[in-house]
Amino acid sequence: xxxxxxxxxxxxxxxxxxxxxxxxxxxxxxxxxxxxxxxxxxxxxxxxxxxxxxxxxxxxxxxxxxxxxxxxxxxxxxxxxxxxxxxxxxxxxxxxxxxxxxxxxxxxxxxxxxxxxxxxxxxxxxxxxxxxxxxxxxxxxxxxxxxxxxxxxxxxxxxxxxxxxxxxxxxxxxxxxxxxxxxxxxxxxxxxxxxxxxxxxxxxxxxxxxxxxxxxxxxxxxxxxxxxxxxxxxxxxxxxxxxxxxxxxxxxxxxxxxxxxxxxxxxxxxxxxxxxxxxxxxxxx
Amino acid sequence: xxxxxxxxxxxxxxxxxxxxxxxxxxxxxxxxxxxxxxxxxxxxxxxxxxxxxxxxxxxxxxxxxxxxxxxxxxxxxxxxxxxxxxxxxxxxxxxxxxxxxxxxxxxxxxxxxxxxxxxxxxxxxxxxxxxxxxxxxxxxxxxxxxxxxxxxxxxxxxxxxxxxxxxxxxxxxxxxxxxxxxxxxxxxxxxxxxxxxxxxxxxxxxxxxxxxxxxxxxxxxx
Numbered sequence: 231x232x233x234x235x236x237x238x239x240x241x242x243x244x245x246x247x248x249x250x251x252x253x254x255x256x257x258x259x260x261x262x263x264x265x266x267x268x269x270x271x272x273x274x275x276x277x278x279x280x281x282x283x284x285x286x287x288x289x290x291x292x293x294x295x296x297x298x299x300x301x302x303x304x305x306x307x308x309x310x311x312x313x314x315x316x317x318x319x320x321x322x323x324x325x326x327x328x329x330x331x332x333x334x335x336x337x338x339x340x341x342x343x344x345x346x347x348x349x350x351x352x353x354x355x356x357x358x359x360x361x362x363x364x365x366x367x368x369x370x371x372x373x374x375x376x377x378x379x380x381x382x383x384x385x386x387x388x389x390x391x392x393x394x395x396x397x398x399x400x401x402x403x404x405x406x407x408x409x410x411x412x413x414x415x416x417x418x419x420x421x422x423x424x425x426x427x428x429x430x431x432x433x434x435x436x437x438x439x440x441x442x443x444x445x446x447x448x449x450x451x452x453x454x455x456x457x458x459x460x461x462x463x464x465x466x467x468x469x470x471x472x473x474x475x476x477x478x479x480x481x482x483x484x485x486x487x488x489x490x491x492x493x494x495x496x497x498x499x500x501x502x503x504x505x506x507x508x509x510x511x512x513x514x515x
Numbered sequence: 516x517x518x519x520x521x522x523x524x525x526x527x528x529x530x531x532x533x534x535x536x537x538x539x540x541x542x543x544x545x546x547x548x549x550x551x552x553x554x555x556x557x558x559x560x561x562x563x564x565x566x567x568x569x570x571x572x573x574x575x576x577x578x579x580x581x582x583x584x585x586x587x588x589x590x591x592x593x594x595x596x597x598x599x600x601x602x603x604x605x606x607x608x609x610x611x612x613x614x615x616x617x618x619x620x621x622x623x624x625x626x627x628x629x630x631x632x633x634x635x636x637x638x639x640x641x642x643x644x645x646x647x648x649x650x651x652x653x654x655x656x657x658x659x660x661x662x663x664x665x666x667x668x669x670x671x672x673x674x675x676x677x678x679x680x681x682x683x684x685x686x687x688x689x690x691x692x693x694x695x696x697x698x699x700x701x702x703x704x705x706x707x708x709x710x711x712x713x714x715x716x717x718x719x720x721x722x723x724x725x726x727x728x729x730x731x732x733x734x735x736x737x
Contacts, residue, residue, distance in 0.1 A: 446539075446570070472543070472571035474601070475608075476633045479676055483719045498718060500726055508723055515608075515640040515680045 231389060231419065231454035250278055257286045263295065266308045274315025284319060287312045288327040306334075310342045317346025325352045332358050337374075341383030348390030356396045359387050360404045367411040384408060385419040392423030392458070402427060414440060414448040422455035434461045441471040453477045457484025465507060475514040482511050526554040533560055539569050546572040550579025558583055558590040565609075566602035573605045581612035588615045595621070600631030607634050611641025616658060619645065623665045632674040639669050639677055643684025647691075662688055663698050670705045675717040682709050682720060686727035690734060703731070 248256070248269075253276075256262070256269035270290055273283045290312035297305035304310065313331055316324035324346070331343035332355065340362075347355035362382050363370050370382040388405055405427075408420040418440050425433035437459075440452035449471055456464040457480055468481050486498050486507050498504055529549040536542040546564050549557050557579065564576040580587040591610055596602040607625050610618040618641065625638035642662040647655045666688065669681045689702045708714035710724035 444539075472574075474570045474633070476604075476636075476676070479636075479679075483675070483717075486719045486722065498722060500722060500729070504722065505726065508719075508726060511679070511719075511723075512683050515611075515636055515676075515683060 270311035270315050274318040313342035317349035341386040344386040344390045348393035366407045388419040388423045392426040397427040415451050418451045418455050425459040438467050449473045453481040457481035460488025462489045526552045526557045530560045543571040546575040550575050555586040558587045562594045565605040577609045580609040585615050604633035607637040614646040626669045635677045636680040639680035639684050643687035679720045682724040
């Protein structure tokens with residue numbers, strides 16, 4: 231998973247704090263795009279449970295606007311933010327709308343939709359995600375002309391497949407074809423999904439090897455991927471890898487919350503294994 | 516530990532090697548060597564390394580600064596980078612590790628209002644481990660109260676990792692506050708809130724707070 235050293239909310243630039251009523255008002259108007267953009271982010275961040283939020287975000291998912299490179303605005307910025315927010319609301323009602331966005335020509339929007347479908351554990355997304363990836367690393371995973379982006383947002387799509395959790399043979403076969411992708415971030419995403427779906431330690435071992443990659447960005451990605459998979463044998467290598475403590479702490483949180491002992495009772499307990507993990511986290515604060 | 520060999524007057528060669536480093540790995544190794552020299556003259560250069568966006572080298576520099584102890588406090592306080600929260604996080608981490616009471620004000624304001632979660636996190640941890648034994652008893656009590664107040668407020672931070680650090684710090688701090696003191700009770704109440712599903716939505720924070728409460732309860736039995 232691509233990871234910044236530390237996410238900082240955009241709130242200072244956006245002015246005074248707002249409440250839900252104000253966020254809904256801003257999202258429902260269409261003159262001021264930056265107000266809509268912020269409102270969509272806000273509703274996701276606050277995990278709004280207001281039915282109006284779901285309705286307005288699904289509506290915003292249909293909004294289109296050109297990229298304004300000079301102003302630093304991405305294409306379809308409001309729709310992309312709406313897609314991200316819908317993943318955080320945790321409401322299945324968003325799934326049909328996000329599936330539709332998965333067919334959009336804008337790969338940035340497809341990327342946001344894929345991530346949110348993963349967060350929503352949407353089984354209905356497995357088939358369309360697999361069919362978009364089926365052409366493999368040389369087609370779906372090939373770079374777009376004059377761009378560093380790939381034909382498909384492979385990283386997000388692979389991660390979504392891992393999060394959704396369906397481990398049929400044909401799903402695994404599609405993901406496995408990306409293990410050999412030349413970009414280490416795609417390789418990492420494929421290993422993460424396979425580790426989540428199969429628990430097979432050979433995928434974990436490959437992620438450990440990426441923790442020693444010369445590029446910091448790759449080590450960060452491997453950290454996030456090990457955390458998402460909750461693979462506890464990674465504890466010591468995570469502690470040792472050369473990366474920011476913030477990233478290590480996020481990865482170790484994943485080991486605690488997604489790890490083996492968490493699976494049984496539905497929540498992690500304070501057994502010896504978990505206590506040892508917490509001790510390593512304490513040292514990184 | 517055997518006493519280190521008498522150091523050269525100034526660690527200038529090692530600092531020069533640090534300046535010449537032209538790769539991330541070279542910088543890491545040069546920082547490690549400078550840190551191991553454990554020379555007070557190295558402190559400003561080690562502080563500088565904290566801003567280089569090289570986590571491996573920063574870890575080595577923090578270790579070196581903590582080893583220098585109180586000799587590193589002024590260089591750290593004087594050179595805090597207002598524009599680079601990554602660098603501030605490492606600097607606050609070093610101050611937390613040293614535990615010198617001169618860092619108190621900085622730790623308080625960092626936990627209360629720094630924009631970087633990693634800075635607030637390191638500050639929270641530091642507020643739980645100031646070394647106060649050299650102070651008169653009444654001053655110890657007032658410093659502990661200030662640490663406690665800052666941590667109680669930090670328990671409401673929006674970032675899970677800051678609340679996690681608050682739980683860790685409260686555990687340490689409460690071990691040194693008498694159970695009969697009202698502060699002990701308010702600290703325990705804050706931990707109970709961080710351990711409860713109603714008060715805290717991040718499982719790892721609840722677990723860490725639960726562990727802190729169990730340890731504090733175990734301590735009172737003895």
